[in-house]
Structures are given as structure tokens and as C-alpha cells.
Amino acid sequence: MTDRMLVIGTMLAVAALVWHVYALPLGNPYYGLFNNGVDLDVYRAGGAVIRDGSSLYDGPVVFGMDFTYTPFAALAFVPLTVFSMVTAKALWWTVTLAALIALAGRCLLALGYRNTVRTWMFALPLALVCTVLEPVRTTIWLGQINIFLALLIVWDLTRAPTAPLRGAGVGIAAGIKLTPVFFLVYLACTRQWRALGVAAGAFAATVAIGFAARPADAWSYWSKQITTPERVGAVDSPANQSVNGFLAQLLRFFDVRRYTV
Numbered sequence: 001m002t003d004r005m006l007v008i009g010t011m012l013a014v015a016a017l018v019w020h021v022y023a024l025p026l027g028n029p030y031y032g033l034f035n036n037g038v039d040l041d042v043y044r045a046g047g048a049v050i051r052d053g054s055s056l057y058d059g060p061v062v063f064g065m066d067f068t069y070t071p072f073a074a075l076a077f078v079p080l081t082v083f084s085m086v087t088a089k090a091l092w093w094t095v096t097l098a099a100l101i102a103l104a105g106r107c108l109l110a111l112g113y114r115n116t117v118r119t120w121m122f123a124l125p126l127a128l129v130c131t132v133l134e135p136v137r138t139t140i141w142l143g144q145i146n147i148f149l150a151l152l153i154v155w156d157l158t159r160a161p162t163a164p165l166r167g168a169g170v171g172i173a174a175g176i177k178l179t180p181v182f183f184l185v186y187l188a189c190t191r192q193w194r195a196l197g198v199a200a201g202a203f204a205a206t207v208a209i210g211f212a213a214r215p216a217d218a219w220s221y222w223s224k225q226i227t228t229p230e231r232v233g234a235v236d237s238p239a240n241q242s243v244n245g246f247l248a249q250l251l252r253f254f255d256v257r258r259y260t261v
Contacts, residue, residue, distance in 0.1 A: 001113060001114075001116065001118040001119050001121075001122050005122060006118070006121060006122055006125075009122050009125035009126055009129070010125050012125060012129045013124070013125030013126075013128040013129055015129075016128050016129050016131060016132045017128065019132050020033055020131070020132070031141075033131075033137065033140055033141055034089070034093055034140075034141075035141075036141045036142055036143065037089050037092070037093075037141075037142065037143035038063070038065075038142055038143065039142040039143045039144045039145075040080070040088065040089060040092050040142075040143030040144075041062050041063065041065075041085070041143070042061060042062055042065055042067060042068075043069075043073075043077040043080055043143075043145070044062075044077065044080045044081055044085070044088060045061035045062035045067065046061055046067040046069065046073070046074040046077050047074060047075075047077035047078040047079070047080050047081040048061075048081045049061055049067065049074065050074050050075055050077075050078050050213075050214070051078060051081055055216070055217060055220075056071060056074055056214070056217040056220075056221070057217060057220045057221060057224075057225050068225070069176065069177060070175060070176065070177075070178070070206065070207075070210055070221060071210035071211075071213065071214040071217045071218045071221055072175045072176060072206040072207070072209050072210040073175075073176040073177065074214070074217075075209065075210070075213055075214075076176060080092075089143065092143055093140065093143070095148075096139075096140060096147050096148070097127070097140075099147045099148050099151045100127040100130060100131070100136070100147050101120075101123050101124055101127040102123075102151055103127070103147065103150055103151045103154060104123040104124075104126040104127040104130065105119065105120050105123035106151065106154050106155055106158060107154065108122065108123060108126075109158070110154070110158040145176065145177065146177075149173040149176065149177060149179075149180060152169040152170075152172065152173045153169055153170055153173050153180055153183055155169060156168065156169025156170055157169075157170065157183070157195075161192070161194075161195070165198055165202075166194070166195045166198060167187065167192075167194070167195035167196060167197070167198035167199035167202065168198050168199065168201075168202040169202075170183045170184065170187070170195075170199040170202070170203075171184075171198065171199040171200065171201065171202025171203035171204075171205070171206070172202050172203075172206060174199070174203045174206075175202070175203050175205070175206025175207065175210075176206070178226070181203070183199070184196060184199050184200060184203070187199060207222070
């Protein structure tokens with residue numbers, strides 16, 4: 001890691017901070033980087049449902065919003081209910097930024113940089129620069145778990161092929177939020193059979209834990225809720241950037257053109 005890279009990284013990090021102050025001001029009551037956190041509200045509400053013993057999926061858990069994650073995820077969110085909402089948000093965003101720095105550092109190591117203090121010094125401004133990217137900023141703004149899952153997956157898959165339980169991180173991440181199931185497909189396509197087996201086993205373990213702790217909720221989720229994307233929001237919403245959302249928006253576009261041409 002050269003001095004020039006550190007200087008450039010620091011300059012870009014300062015530019016990113018200036019962008020946060022003036023482009024979408026931190027003090028904006030809604031769009032400010034730390035002034036939303038609605039997903040964190042849902043996570044805490046899911047954990048509270050676990051503590052209260054009520055149902056996760058029979059209706060909204062907070063602010064008219066449903067809990068859309070797995071029962072295993074709700075169990076993982078229980079510790080968030082120990083803190084007040086203000087404290088939980090402060091801790092969540094602090095740990096999120098720490099995870100983003102760790103993710104940047106892990107990527108640098110995977111690219112061949114040495115594990116030195118200078119490398120991690122560069123990871124800090126690199127992480128700050130990443131906060132201006134839409135997926136990262138939105139994740140922080142909404143208080144989402146995505147950065148933690150990305151760190152878990154990248155750490156797991158950048159370990160040596162012979163590393164103990166390589167693939168477990170992928171399976172656990174998929175057990176919390178289904179999107180990382182994609183990486184099981186990746187492991188299959190790249191013929192990493194050992195890691196694939198471990199990942200599948202870890203994912204199955206999260207499902208089993210959900211059934212053991214919350215059998216009714218687990219049955220509801222895996223037999224019904226998993227095939228109901230409307231619980232998250234309108235499938236054709238511009239905010240839905242999944243493949244399913246893209247196809248829904250494309251079909252709506254052609255449908256509108258049919259009636260306006």
C-alpha cells in the first residue's frame with residue numbers, strides 16, 4: 001500500500017463526507033443518513049414478537065409493516081430488543097460502519113495486499129467512499145443488515161479452500177435473508193462441492209432451529225410466506241431492484257404503452 005494511495009483515498013473520503021453534508025444533508029429529518037432506520041425498527045419488532053410469544057406472520061409487526069425474514073432471523077434479532085430504540089440505532093450504525101471497514105479490508109486482502117496496518121489504514125477511507133454508493137447508503141439509511149451479510153459471505157468465501165467449515169458463513173447468511181442462497185448456486189457452478197455441502201448443511205440447520213424454536217411460524221414461513229413477495233411491497237415498485245421486480249416493471253411498461261400508443 002503506497003503513500004500515494006493513502007493520500008488519494010483520504011481525499012476521496014473527505015469528498016464523500018462533504019457530499020453527505022451538502023448533497024443529502026445529515027440533518028435532513030427524513031433523508032439524512034441516520035434519520036430513517038425503518039428496517040431496524042422491523043428487526044427489533046420481530047425480536048420482540050419472539051420474546052412475547054405472538055405470531056410473526058399473522059399481521060404487521062410495526063408501523064403497518066410485516067416481518068419478511070425467516071424465523072431464524074427473528075431469533076437473531078432478539079438481542080436488539082434489550083436496548084431502547086435510540087441506543088439500538090446508535091449501536092447498529094456504529095457496528096455497520098465497522099463492518100463496512102472490515103469488508104473493505106477483507107476485499108483488499110483478497111486482492112493480494114498484505115495484512116498490514118497500512119492496508120487497514122486504507123480500508124477506512126475506502127469504506128467511507130463506499131457510503132456514497134446507492135446500495136451502501138440506502139442500506140445504512142434504512143438500517144438494513146446487508147453489510148453484515150456481505151462481510152460474512154466475503155470472509156467465508158475468501159478463506160482457503162481447505163479452511164474448516166468453509167461455506168458455513170454462506171449458509172448462515174442465507175438462513176437470515178434468502179438472497180445469499182445465490183451463493184450456493186455459485187459454489188455449485190464453480191464445483192466447490194465441499195463448501196457447497198457445508199453451506200447447504202448450515203442453511204438447513206438455520207431452518208431446523210427455526211422449526212424447533214417457533215414451529216408454527218416456521219411452517220407458515222416456509223409453506224406460504226416465502227412465495228408471497230407482496231409482503232415486502234409492490235412487486236413492480238421502482239424500489240424493487242430484484243430480477244422479479246425488473247420483469248414486473250418491464251411488463252407494466254409494455255402494458256402501459258399498449259394503451260397509450
